[in-house]
Amino acid sequence: MPYRISRRKALAGLSATAALPLVGCAGFARQSGNSSAFAHGVASGDPDERSVVLWTRISTERRTATGKWIVTEDAEHRRVVKRGAFSTDRSRDMTVKLVVDGLEPGKTYYYSFKYKGQNSPVGRTRTLPTGSPGKLGIALASCSNYPFGYFNAYETIALDPGVDFVVHLGDYIYEYGPDGYGGQSGVALGREHRPRRETVTLKDYRQRHAQYKADPQSQMMHAAHPLIAIWDDHESTDNPWREGANNHQQETEGDWVSRRERSLQAYFEWMPLREPAAGMDRAQYWRHYQFGDLASLVTLETRHTARDEQFDYEQFRELLQTGEGIAEFLQQHLNAPGRHLLAPEMEAFLETALRESVTAGQPWRIIGNQVPMARSYIPALTDEQFAQLALDESHPLYDEARTFSALGPARLPLFLDAWDGYPWARERFYQLCRNAGARDLLVVTGDSHAFWQNQLFDEADKPMGLELGTTGITSPGAFASLGDAGAAMMDGLIAAGSPEVLWTEGLTRGYVRLTLAPTEATVDYVGVSTVKERDYKPVNVRQTRILREGAQLRYA
Template sequence: MTLDRRSLLATFGTGAVAAPAAATAGQGVQPTFLHGVASGDPHADSVVLWTRVTPGADGTRALPVRWRVLNGETVVASGTAEATPDRDYTVKVIAGGLRPGTEYRYDFQAGDVTSPVGRVRTLPVGATPDVVLAVASCQLHPGGLFNAWDDVSKLERLDAVVHLGDYIYEYGAAPADYGMAVGTALSRIPQPPHEIVSLEDYRLRHAQYKSDPDLQAAHARAAFICVWDDHEITNDAYISGAENHQGETEGDYTARKAIALRAYYEWMPIREPRAGLGLEHINRSFDFGDLASLMMVETRLLSRGEQLDYEKDLTVTPVNGVPTPDVAAFEAKRNDPSRDLLGAGQLDWLKSALAASRASGKTWQVLGNQVVMARVAGPDLAGSATPEQLERFLSALPAAYRTRVQAAIDLFKLGLPFNLDAWDGYPAGRERLYAACAEAGVQPLVLAGDSHAYWVNDLKDAAGARRGVEFGTSAISSPSVGDLFGPLPLGAMLAARNDEVVFCDQNAKGYILLTLTPERAEAKLQSVSTIRAKPYEARTLSTWVVTRGTDGITGPVRV
């Protein structure tokens, strides 16, 4: 039995603006910039600049595009590029020759039309007093308004945005599709209105997301440092397949994956993979002066084995006439040494990057990772709620989910993991990662997305040794498991059940504002009051601090 977030939450969601036109719409006389501008992957001397030109009357030829970077009113870099049909009229250039730690403005021009203006800051070198990052994930367009992105765009200080994946979702617009109860009510209808499979489909879906004004504003505010999770391809992706890929009707998975990645690199402000590597090699690192290194890892397409599933992989046999799960056999499968997310090659790269960061004297090593790393057993609902509360909770669930949730409750009594798609489904790989961190002499700050929940976790290895601190960000707009639980505080139940979980909120939506200084790392869990309407209110849900001393990190402590 699987507590599957997608199927449980298919009838939940949020938000409202009319769906944008398809990527090739808007065929006026002049070309236009309907999808805004973006920057990404900043280095100390260069940055990726991105836009898309919607063609004018002649939508079949290449279009010359001019770009420029300004410091104040002075143009410090400029050039020309072409928007071509074979890249869906997206333009991506690397603006070089820039100064470190400097904020610039940039824009594009096609014909007589000038794009919106973006802001971007290059990475610092040398002594760096602080770094401010917004950490975000999981933005289901029919799930709700992107109010959190509007809030990010208004931040007075922001060096970069770290996006941990699920930038787009692949689902269609059928009534039972993910988030469509709200998407229909709020006219946020996926484009195209079916599950995306072809290159044109993926391009149209990226175009729809980039048409959202709040997301455009966030991209124009600061550089994004991105990594995909699963929905940029399809749900619960792994190296050779995915839960939401049916080969008999949707073709070859390898071909679909290649199409999805092609569209991703076209539509995202990201550098191309290093020479000689395939598109899957999105792992890369960024140095913020002498203060911090950010390592972005890939946990879906390079080495991830197929996810375990309680319904398929947990055998139930009669014991004295009572159906009894064979937990020992299931745990043997889960702890198989071959189960992994990173793979040997990526782990070697990460270990070298961590060691180099430590050797150069940087205070913080930050791991940009997609899924929750901490050990999280499912909630003991039977032990945390009265029978009356539990009955009210179950009776309030949609009938289609009641049996599934009851089965999950019974399994979680046994101490089994809450989410097998997270690192809990790959414990041997997690131990190898922890060993690599220990060998490099670091206790990293781990960032996590995917879960649609806020987490503050104290990471420990199988022997109980402290290995790091994890900050998990909630969703921008995607439904949360906690939405199902009504008055039952799922986050508090998970924290009470698990030694590594210091704090968990399974309902609020938003992002994390992470500020690093030589003395401390401060994580503000920023939430928005609603994703169903405007205006909204933004607030800090809670603030957590980690300090680093000669003996390692201290905290997380709530302040």
């Protein structure tokens, strides 16, 4: 679809914090030339101060391929910095992944690939800065379910002049088949998942990644900005834990560990990230990125290396019928010690990284986190409020709504799959941060398909920092089926009944732009007017600022 100048003007006016000029990123992201060999575009990511990962795929071959790559200082490839040859084969699904080093810190570069006379699109990337960067723009993305709609938010990120890096917080792909989550929407929009089944085999996962990378708006984002990515659950399957997953049936889908390894192999093949370091396996995927003396970003792994099995209220239905049963659930199950989310190796890595950041005097310590960390409670609905939801017994959410309504007065967690389902692990995480001298965390979170503006406290009610949650790129909010009015009412009730939640909004699809400066940060909650049509407009949902006061952070 041709890019509209009106969209560029609308985007440029979203925030006064824009850090980059609107260069021709749309142009070089869309240009294809004679690049049928590069049907899955180009991407870059996992940067450090001197190197970055470049990625593409040879889409016209099935066995082997050898070609060339180039890195320059300009989009026209006149000022060459690096060049070389690549090779790939079927063992990597014909994907190409290079770590290009010897680059300068904090600098923008342009790159492309060539195969049998065919040129890939030109991508733009950058290295991490050293010294004292005056400003840093990060786009926070999550939950990009292909059948639910167009990746209009990806296109908006690609064209956003205030974005330097994209941090994808998980659910980059979804595993479902046509009868699963989003299936009906996919039929209506002509965006059905491929293959037309749940992803189980290595071939399935590869084909699903290929479908997402073939999307033109996804290609725009990847060509425009380097990616820092962590996975959540759907890159493998819904709600995995150390020994299984909610959406894995061993009787028909085989061994869980084998399936997980196949999903991780495809993820490492199809994403612009470095291979595991010596002595680590693919599941041990965590990183520490340093942006000069301005910020530090540590990404967590909470799915495959340590997570104990999630609880579900349904399994405790009988116990939760009485006050005594609720107390037993809280004491003996939910708050039981030893329920882990982070592996010991992850904890040691995190503590070391935080100590380095504190010692370096960086003002921002960012935690890249999959699932909500702040405490949020099931709303205590009155009969009048329940009636306003207009849920009759034929509504698919009627039984669930009645159950949750009954649990609301007990102040039970809204999400048992999030950190709320692991209070011991959350307090252990906070203690680790305190040990490192960090009680000023800026946690960035995906998963929930909603925007969040949260504050964080430990069990002693001591402040631990702030949390920013980003909504889904396409995945709908938890209360979408209640209609706009019903969903807005639920968002308001959650914020009113959860002291750590200052604001939440699950109606809009989009992303968060976090702009860091030495003494303050600006947070823009950026939406798109629709994901059901390719024609859309950016929407300014909310803006807030974060200030530092001594050793603490607060919203302005």
